[in-house]
Amino acid sequence: MRPLACFTLIAGSVFSQSFYLPDDAVPRKETVQLTIDPSRETFEGSVSIDIDLKAATSVIWLNAKNLTINSASIEQAGTVHPAKVIPGSSERIGIDGGQFAPGAATIRIMYQGRLDDKALAGPYRRKVEGEWYAYTTFAAIEARRAFPCFDEPRFKTPWDISIRVKRENKAFSNGRQISEIDEPNGWKLVKFATTEPLPAEMVAFAVGPFDVYDGGVAGHETPVRVITAKGHAEEGRAAAQATAAILPRLEAYTGIPYAFGKLDHLALPAGAYGAVENPGLITYRTKSLLVPPKQETAAFTRALRALQAHEIGHQWFGNLVTQASWDDVWLSEGFATWISAKMMDQDLPPERVHLTAIAARERMMAVDYSARSRPVRIAINSREAARDVYNRVVYEKGAAILLMLEGWLGEDQFRDGLRAYLNEHRFGSATTDDLAAALRGASGNDPSRVLSTFLNTAGVPELRGQLLCDRDSPPRLRVTKANPGSVPVCWRASRVPSSCTVLEGPSTEIAMPMGTACPAWFYLNSGGTGYYRTHWTQAPLPALPELSSAERLTLVYDLRASKNAAAQAALARLVSDAEPEISNAAREALK
Numbered sequence: 071m072r073p074l075a076c077f078t079l080i081a082g083s084v085f086s087q088s089f090y091l092p093d094d095a096v097p098r099k100e101t102v103q104l105t106i107d108p109s110r111e112t113f114e115g116s117v118s119i120d121i122d123l124k125a126a127t128s129v130i131w132l133n134a135k136n137l138t139i140n141s142a143s144i145e146q147a148g149t150v151h152p153a154k155v156i157p158g159s160s161e162r163i164g165i166d167g168g169q170f171a172p173g174a175a176t177i178r179i180m181y182q183g184r185l186d187d188k189a190l191a192g193p194y195r196r197k198v199e200g201e202w203y204a205y206t207t208f209a210a211i212e213a214r215r216a217f218p219c220f221d222e223p224r225f226k227t228p229w230d231i232s233i234r235v236k237r238e239n240k241a242f243s244n245g246r247q248i249s250e251i252d253e254p255n256g257w258k259l260v261k262f263a264t265t266e267p268l269p270a271e272m273v274a275f276a277v278g279p280f281d282v283y284d285g286g287v288a289g290h291e292t293p294v295r296v297i298t299a300k301g302h303a304e305e306g307r308a309a310a311q312a313t314a315a316i317l318p319r320l321e322a323y324t325g326i327p328y329a330f331g332k333l334d335h336l337a338l339p340a341g342a343y344g345a346v347e348n349p350g351l352i353t354y355r356t357k358s359l360l361v362p363p364k365q366e367t368a369a370f371t372r373a374l375r376a377l378q379a380h381e382i383g384h385q386w387f388g389n390l391v392t393q394a395s396w397d398d399v400w401l402s403e404g405f406a407t408w409i410s411a412k413m414m415d416q417d418l419p420p421e422r423v424h425l426t427a428i429a430a431r432e433r434m435m436a437v438d439y440s441a442r443s444r445p446v447r448i449a450i451n452s453r454e455a456a457r458d459v460y461n462r463v464v465y466e467k468g469a470a471i472l473l474m475l476e477g478w479l480g481e482d483q484f485r486d487g488l489r490a491y492l493n494e495h496r497f498g499s500a501t502t503d504d505l506a507a508a509l510r511g512a513s514g515n516d517p518s519r520v521l522s523t524f525l526n527t528a529g530v531p532e533l534r535g536q537l538l539c540d541r542d543s544p545p546r547l548r549v550t551k552a553n554p555g556s557v558p559v560c561w562r563a564s565r566v567p568s569s570c571t572v573l574e575g576p577s578t579e580i581a582m583p584m585g586t587a588c589p590a591w592f593y594l595n596s597g598g599t600g601y602y603r604t605h606w607t608q609a610p611l612p613a614l615p616e617l618s619s620a621e622r623l624t625l626v627y628d629l630r631a632s633k634n635a636a637a638q639a640a641l642a643r644l645v646s647d648a649e650p651e652i653s654n655a656a657r658e659a660l661k
């Protein structure tokens with residue numbers, strides 16, 4: 071829900087009360103030229119934004135924060151109108167140039183911005199080993215500190231970026247460099263290729279005396295580089311090798327080659343996040359990205375691959391297809407978290423698949439049980455709320471929901487649904503409903519109600535199962551559910567293969583096939599992929615030799631919550647499990 075504006079001023083000003091820009095101007099392309107010397111606290115910029123006006127208007131609103139505007143104009147139908155700048159709020163400005171008709175127009179603004187040497191967001195600068203560098207971290211709402219723009223994910227446009235820098239410096243941005251032209255007084259102008267459509271928050275640039283580790287090409291011939299502070303290029307080798315391992319896996323899974331031309335990994339001395347997935351210029355904290363070759367360890371390589379699988383995974387989930395609003399940011403972060411675990415599982419034998427994801431889900435459930443938990447989807451309507459865009463729930467519960475959907479709909483059907491979703495919304499925006507439609511098309515099952523249950527409410531569903539066997543009818547499995555909403559449950563029993571049912575009401579009876587004898591055991595989370603807690607009054611001891619590792623680990627966590635003698639006995643057996651995650655979790659549960 072969006073709060074209503076509480077008063078009305080002149081036309082247009084009503085929107086200055088809202089966190090979101092009005093719908094009457096839609097950007098089509100943004101051209102940015104910057105002049106940056108990282109040793110100076112200020113930088114100069116000019117933008118030219120092609121827009122479509124949906125209605126006649128006199129004021130066009132766009133985002134700008136802490137920028138000093140020197141001049142502004144609007145060109146329409148070949149006439150340039152000088153414009154007045156209306157300060158709207160600390161987040162936006164209005165460009166007032168008279169009356170404009172619906173149709174194409176171009177806004178031009180000259181301005182000055184700041185390169186803070188303490189900030190972690192927006193454009194900022196740092197001194198590294200005696201040299202000044204400029205960096206950016208824009209997500210979610212800080213691109214507006216670097217240039218006036220339409221700073222919301224629903225506005226995706228191509229970007230033409232060029233940066234004037236001192237000749238001793240290098241410059242990088244999302245696109246590959248297409249030219250470098252010397253200018254007077256020791257400057258040069260570096261131009262970058264026009265980007266694919268990107269939201270403002272995914273634009274990035276960097277200026278300084280960087281060094282570059284050339285990682286050759288990976289996957290479908292994408293050039294890979296690691297950009298480091300001066301003198302540290304060799305420390306980028308492990309990162310380039312990780313990309314060579316991970317990028318082809320993501321291309322194979324999605325069926326779509328990497329779409330952003332080149333892939334640079336840039337080391338930041340400081341940043342608000344562990345990494346940011348800017349297409350073509352992914353940024354990381356230095357200590358997560360770089361390592362001197364002699365200090366490379368298996369653990370560092372694994373962590374780096376998992377981090378890259380998340381960030382490169384975003385190039386499909388978040389960048390190729392962007393959530394239409396921050397409310398749906400789980401379509402980026404849930405997916406990147408889920409696909410990172412899935413790509414990392416490819417290094418493991420099949421019996422160890424999902425163990426990492428299930429352990430992460432258990433940590434998430436502990437948070438989700440707490441009264442302070444929040445739903446995955448919440449409305450973002452203010453700068454304060456925007457701080458919560460990247461809440462842990464969005465990542466971890468989002469990923470656990472995807473694991474559940476994959477288990478319920480089927481691994482191949484789920485992948486085919488995701489490929490359809492990516493192809494249909496390629497270079498555009500999408501919503502949770504778009505995802506549901508694609509998954510329904512590929513699997514024949516509509517996940518809309520399940521998604522609504524798990525995304526829009528906090529908490530963990532609690533299930534209980536009971537076998538009902540009598541002489542006159544086939545055995546039945548009665549499943550009761552303590553929480554409202556739709557929960558897909560995949561179950562199996564001795565001599566009865568796995569199948570799935572969506573539980574709607576508080577109690578459901580599932581009939582087993584004709585001729586089935588009363589099973590010796592049943593298990594309510596086939597594959598261990600469901601996001602719910604099963605309560606056991608009697609632990610399924612005879613099932614243990616039949617359960618997969620993922621199911622046994624899930625069982626350990628469920629038994630821990632059951633706290634009865636049967637559960638304790640089963641946990642005591644699981645302490646000697648062959649998989650260390652399972653035996654350790656069982657030992658912990660018995661403490």
Ligand SMILES: [Zn+2]
Nearest residue numbers: 380384403406
């Ligand atoms: Zn992410």
